Amino acid sequence: MENNINIKLTAEKLNLQECYEWIQDPSCGGISIFVGTVRNTTQQKTVKKLDFTAYSPMAVKEMQQIAEKAMSQFTIKKILIHHAEGLLTIGEIPVIIAVASAHRNAAFEACQFAIDTLKESVPIWKKEYFDDGEVWVNSHP
Amino acid sequence: MENNINIKLTAEKLNLQECYEWIQDPSCGGISIFVGTVRNTTQQKTVKKLDFTAYSPMAVKEMQQIAEKAMSQFTIKKILIHHAEGLLTIGEIPVIIAVASAHRNAAFEACQFAIDTLKESVPIWKKEYFDDGEVWVNSHP
């Protein structure tokens, strides 16, 4: 099972083509990929950049757990979860999730499950930088 | 609206990176991509290759209609539908669908809608080649 899970938390730029090459498989007909990108606005304010900080060892463990849960809950063959750390500008990629399965519905469901769960449980935090300051997302006292 | 729709039916190899570069957008935080690949088996039989034939002008019109419907039914910014024609071997890509939106759920839903509808309505046919013969898919008399 381990060889069917690919987890990465990295300060380097995420690479869609690399993810695709890992996930594609002759026994799979459907691949669902989610790419998160940095948006230029949030709640009507212009975002300049984002800074991602992770509690790295735990974040990797949580990502691994999400992948294992997806493998057991959905009929899928492979799952990949890559997340970036550090400063990202507009259009750059904080997260890529890719799922391969024989049939497409399971791939879509598992991919959506993985990104939803990642956003709830993986200890990664982003700070948004605006022209007039910065905030930790989801942490307004 | 036209500039937010990208339709292609081509005898050339589909290119995921090219699709990603077109779909990504500074106003979008979520991109859902579906990649269909040629599987090595179907109903327990080993597939050697597939041959895709299209009624091209109508197929392009139907793909355009699917994209327009997706744009009107879901809160998305851009949609791309690329389909290949001709001979494809195992692992090659018959179809790529990509959807960008501000929030991820709409992107997932529109992407799934587009591939589901494409498989129902777009006049493209595939012939599967086995060791012992060939069949038009979905056309057993």
Next chain:
Amino acid sequence: MTIKLLFFGITQDLVGNHIIDLNIENSISVVELKSELFKQYPNLNKFPNFAVAVNEQYANEETLINDKDIVAIIPPVSGG
């Protein structure tokens, strides 16, 4: 009047042609065309489960086919 018939997939194999020019006296409906085809190409009865498009749009049984129309015989699609 003449209409152009396009056959795809299994129906092309059964009829043995991709394109056929069909001469008819007057405009006919899709359902009338179908029974004409089953008569002229008895092989088609092996796979009667096809849709019909007129001028690149899906038609229904009542759709009228006129001179110079392009009619496509569309067995179950399998793209993607």
Next chain:
Amino acid sequence: MTIKLLFFGITQDLVGNHIIDLNIENSISVVELKSELFKQYPNLNKFPNFAVAVNEQYANEETLINDKDIVAIIPPVSGG
């Protein structure tokens, strides 16, 4: 005994430190640790809505913290 406390995000800003070594007499539960933290770092009361992980796993209020454990203070995550 000594436990290592890690603060992240808004809680790191409120406490002013990423890592703190805390000396305590005996094993304590997460809920006891929390009230100790609110006492020692009154700023934390501005954002009391955080989870706690012990040795890289989410803990609940009753989880016991022992010597040499690593405890992380986890404000609402926002990855992805």
